[in-house]
Amino acid sequence: MQLDETLYPGDLTLPSVDFEGYDEKELKMYIQDVSSVTDITNLLTRFVLRTIANCLHILHDVQERDDAETVRELLQFRRSCTMCPVKDDIFDVVFLPGSHPDRASMIILVIPPWALNIKDFLSFINTGTVFPGSLDEPASASTVMWALLWDMCSKQKCQYFAVTTYGYWALGNFNHDMETAYISNLFRAPVFAHDAQVEPDWLPCPGLPEILLFWMAACVRAGGILWTPV
Secondary structure (H helix, E strand, O other): OOOOOOOOOOOOOOOOOOOOOOOHHHHHOOOOOOOOHHHHHHHHHHHHHHHHHHHHHHHOOHHHOOOHHHHHHHOOOEEEOOOOOOHHHOOEEEEEEOOOOOOEEEEEEEOOOOOOOHHHHHHHHOOOOOOOOOOOOOOOHHHHHHHHHHHHHHHOOOOEEEEEOOOEEEEEEEOOOOOOEEEOOOEEOOOOOOOOOOOHHHOOOOOHHHHHHHHHHHHOOHHHOOOOOO
C-alpha cells in the first residue's frame, strides 16, 4: 500500500489514539505493512517528523516572519541517500538541513527493529569511552553505530542526532570539538493496533513527539534552547 501524503504541508499528520472519528479513507492513510527500512523512513518523514516540524512553525510564528518560506524549508526533515550510502538498505538517514548547503542541524539514523534489538540498542547507549582501534575486528554493533554517527555528524558539522527503530528512540549530541557526546536513555514510542482501545495512562509522559519537538527546537536554537555536552 502506498502512503498518502497530506493535502497541505501545514497539516498536523499524527493520528489521535481515538479513531472513532475517522472514516475508512482516513484510516487507510495510517495503515500499511512495514517490510523495509524505507517503509519506516516514509512513516517518519510523512507523519511523525512533519507534525513535529509544523508544531515548531506554529509555536514560533514562522508564518509571520519575512523569511517564512526559507525558515520553513530549513525545518523540514529529508531523507539522504548520499550522506552514508550502504548496500542492502541496512539503515536509512534522515536529516534536518543546516543554514549552509553542506551542513545539517540534526541527523537521524533509522535502523529497523529486525536489525537492531533492544539489547544492542542499550549497549549503544551504555558504550562509554570509544578508544582508537575499537573498529578492529570484531567490532561490536554499538561501536559501529557510534563511528557511523561521528563520521556523518563531523562531515556535516552537525552536533545533534537521534537513533530510532521507530518503536524506540535515543537522542544525543556532540560537543563543539566532537570528542564528547551525550546520549539519552531509551525512549519508547508505543505502537498500537488501529482498533485497540488505548487508555491515556498507557502512554508515556512526556510523549515522544514532545521530546522530539524539544530536541528539534534545541538543534535550531529556537526559543532560546541551547544544550550541548561539556
